[in-house]
Amino acid sequence: MTPAARRRNVAPPREALLAAAMATIAESGLDGLTMAGLGREVGMSSGHLLYYFRTKDELLLQTLEWSENRLGAERSALLSRQAPTAERLAAYVDLYVPQGPRDPHWTLWLEVWNRSQNADAGARARQAAIEGAWHRDLVALLAEGISRGEFRSVDPDRFAARLRALLDGFSVHVAVGIPGTGRAQVLAHVREFLDEALLTAES
Numbered sequence: 187m188t189p190a191a192r193r194r195n196v197a198p199p200r201e202a203l204l205a206a207a208m209a210t211i212a213e214s215g216l217d218g219l220t221m222a223g224l225g226r227e228v229g230m231s232s233g234h235l236l237y238y239f240r241t242k243d244e245l246l247l248q249t250l251e252w253s254e255n256r257l258g259a260e261r262s263a264l265l266s267r268q269a270p271t272a273e274r275l276a277a278y279v280d281l282y283v284p285q286g287p288r289d290p291h292w293t294l295w296l297e298v299w300n301r302s303q304n305a306d307a308g309a310r311a312r313q314a315a316i317e318g319a320w321h322r323d324l325v326a327l328l329a330e331g332i333s334r335g336e337f338r339s340v341d342p343d344r345f346a347a348r349l350r351a352l353l354d355g356f357s358v359h360v361a362v363g364i365p366g367t368g369r370a371q372v373l374a375h376v377r378e379f380l381d382e383a384l385l386t387a388e389s
Contacts, residue, residue: 203228203238204252207245212290216297221245243301247309250298253291254316257281265323271331272385278324279376282353287363296361321346328384337384345384352379 206227210219221232221242239245264277284292302313324346331337356375359367 200238200248201252203230203235204249207249208253208290208294211249211294215288216293219246243305243309246294246298246301247312250291250294251312251316253294254319257291258319261320261323265327271327271334271336272380275327275331275380276377278327279353279373279380282320283357283369283372283376284360286369287361289361292357292361296358321350324350331384336386338386340384349380352376 203224207219207224210224210227221235224245225232225235235245239248261278261281264281265274267274267277298313302310305313325342328337328340328342328345332339332342353376356367356372360369360372
């Protein structure tokens, strides 16, 4: 076997496969992501990819988990900064809201949740874990702001649930490109809501 043939038979690491899947979504949307096309991109057969992922649903979920791990690291770095809690909350919101229509992470997120109606319990638990990480970080941030007197005394868990519902609704509008709900407008709406509902007069 020639060196070139050996290289073609060596499967790329899983992270490279998931990065390639996300890059395809960013460039061509979900319609452009097929097992055959991804296989050509990384030099593998679609059958070999199915060995790794079993189904396209599993490929999509693993790609979302990979993307969320990267966002989680970025979120952790933002929230651990030495900065006022309100400033870090604004950074959380900025990271949460899509960059614009067809944002690849949100496109993938919407597709995975759409398919979750038929997902098994294990897949649904993995999706819930993604949501849980965002929620826990937000609850902790709110609790810190309350303890420092930057935020009003609210129930952090209940407020986080409501704020994330607001962010999800606005973010879907941004991701699908509904007129009048661009990213800048959404961030302004959320900032106004937080000013009215959460910030103290001293903040």
